[in-house]
Amino acid sequence: MSRGAKVRIRPTRFSKFAGESIWWVASVALFAGIWEFCWYMGWANPMLLPPPHIFLQDILLAGKLFDKSTRLGNPTAGVIVWTVVKTIGASTLRVVIGLSIAFVGSLAVGMAIRFSPYFGRLILPVVNLLAPISPIAWLPIAMLIFGLGNAPAIFLVYIALFFIMTLATLSLIDNLPIAYLQVARIMGATRLQIFLQVILPAILPGLFVVLRLNLFAAWMIVLIAESVGVGGGLGLVVIISRNTFDAQLAFFTMFIIGIVGFFLDIVLREIQRRVLYWAP
Amino acid sequence: MSTKSKVMAEQRSAIRCVNVGKTWGAGTDRAVEALRQFDLEVGKSEFIVLLGPSGCGKSTLLYLIAGLEDLTAGEIESHGKVVYGPDSDRSLIFQESSLYPWLSVIENVTFGLKLRGMAKTERRGIAVELLNKVGLGGFEEKRPDELSGGMRQRAAVARALAMEPSVLLMDEPFAALDVQTRSKLQDFLIQIWRDSQASVMFVTHHIDEAIALADRVVVFTARPGSIKSIVPIELPRPRDPREPKLRDLRDELIDLLADEVDRAFAEQEQISEKNQIRA
Numbered sequence: 335m336s337r338g339a340k341v342r343i344r345p346t347r348f349s350k351f352a353g354e355s356i357w358w359v360a361s362v363a364l365f366a367g368i369w370e371f372c373w374y375m376g377w378a379n380p381m382l383l384p385p386p387h388i389f390l391q392d393i394l395l396a397g398k399l400f401d402k403s404t405r406l407g408n409p410t411a412g413v414i415v416w417t418v419v420k421t422i423g424a425s426t427l428r429v430v431i432g433l434s435i436a437f438v439g440s441l442a443v444g445m446a447i448r449f450s451p452y453f454g455r456l457i458l459p460v461v462n463l464l465a466p467i468s469p470i471a472w473l474p475i476a477m478l479i480f481g482l483g484n485a486p487a488i489f490l491v492y493i494a495l496f497f498i499m500t501l502a503t504l505s506l507i508d509n510l511p512i513a514y515l516q517v518a519r520i521m522g523a524t525r526l527q528i529f530l531q532v533i534l535p536a537i538l539p540g541l542f543v544v545l546r547l548n549l550f551a552a553w554m555i556v557l558i559a560e561s562v563g564v565g566g567g568l569g570l571v572v573i574i575s576r577n578t579f580d581a582q583l584a585f586f587t588m589f590i591i592g593i594v595g596f597f598l599d600i601v602l603r604e605i606q607r608r609v610l611y612w613a614p
Numbered sequence: 615m616s617t618k619s620k621v622m623a624e625q626r627s628a629i630r631c632v633n634v635g636k637t638w639g640a641g642t643d644r645a646v647e648a649l650r651q652f653d654l655e656v657g658k659s660e661f662i663v664l665l666g667p668s669g670c671g672k673s674t675l676l677y678l679i680a681g682l683e684d685l686t687a688g689e690i691e692s693h694g695k696v697v698y699g700p701d702s703d704r705s706l707i708f709q710e711s712s713l714y715p716w717l718s719v720i721e722n723v724t725f726g727l728k729l730r731g732m733a734k735t736e737r738r739g740i741a742v743e744l745l746n747k748v749g750l751g752g753f754e755e756k757r758p759d760e761l762s763g764g765m766r767q768r769a770a771v772a773r774a775l776a777m778e779p780s781v782l783l784m785d786e787p788f789a790a791l792d793v794q795t796r797s798k799l800q801d802f803l804i805q806i807w808r809d810s811q812a813s814v815m816f817v818t819h820h821i822d823e824a825i826a827l828a829d830r831v832v833v834f835t836a837r838p839g840s841i842k843s844i845v846p847i848e849l850p851r852p853r854d855p856r857e858p859k860l861r862d863l864r865d866e867l868i869d870l871l872a873d874e875v876d877r878a879f880a881e882q883e884q885i886s887e888k889n890q891i892r893a
Contacts, residue, residue, distance in 0.1 A: 535716040
């Protein structure tokens, strides 16, 4: 056999993407197909479990219900789409802001705990006590303190992530390759220089992975906050669908929640790949 | 005593270990005595290889000399001054690459110079020169994970040399590399050592590596480590391993090591038995 006979073609980004997409389509099609089949056979009541072709057939009708201002009357398609986009945007923004504050806050507190042993001893017990409290339990407090609107929703996202990520920061610091620190010490770095120039960049990718893993938790929390009425967002639409027994609207909203969560994850993954390329 | 070692004895030594002892976890029931009554003098520009069975305290000695760990007995001096903590004059090169993955190669090499507050153009100039010297010219802007294992270790050597240390401590720096790369890097190291005039203390458990590199081979006993024997190798480099003199030396070192390896092995089995009983 000649050596050049088998040329292995390295997959390009596009062909890789195409290959993955096929499986995506197959997976979703299988799930939707079974659902549609059950509807076709009459096993699934379309009032309770409307299959995709029903809850997606009248997007404008569903979209109309997204906001008080469009619910009555005959808004144009453009207005409805804009309302839907605004609703999605409101939820997304709350998640993104909450995530960002939690990321920076837990990084700062975690590093401060390891930087100053006294500060650590003073703070860590409280962190450990507050960490297991479900963010749902914080909900009344959030509304009492922040009232309605964006602030309580952002606060809940922050609370959901802050303690977990503070503890993750500590664990990441403790598990750094000790050689990283020793090299810096030999080079004459001060403690502050070691923390800012070695430990901080060394743990950033790992902490970002923790952030990504908790994205879905944050995405759930914001919906819960919105559904109890902190004002607007996709969570409110879910509750509207419940109050009006509108399964079609419920599934349509779930569809959007899934898609947006999925794309948020892709965005975070891309940030990680491009900015924090030294991830382990 | 040869003329060379006489001359070295007259100079003030680069490193002097007097009665050094180190017990890990001293005072606990898990205390392990790594080093006991260790005495060694390393001359300026001397190439010392520390050879011994694994777990005999060779690496511990390097960490003590680097000032990264505190000793529990005795004293270590560097150029007549007692070692209290780490100093860029005593640079340590690790077994695995310890380059910072978030920095480019040149940023890694200039890391220490930047800490010293050196201006950017100046420190980059030094780094480019060093990278050329270690054969990494043109790789300045690459990331460490884009380099091979051998290239990473060269970059680590360049980073250490940037601080102009008078003592290079090397903890099995080539252990993770394949045989060909390893032998290339040994030649490279000899060249670097000649140029830099630094003293080198090189830990290995490969006899061939010891013979290829050392002015003197310090053979360790099994734990607790102390000096079993010091074998001078006064042959010009590069050394041909087939040379009869070297073959005799190798036989000598194999004999010296064999007993200690057996002892280390027996002790490890004892420890694992103990642990089994505990469990």
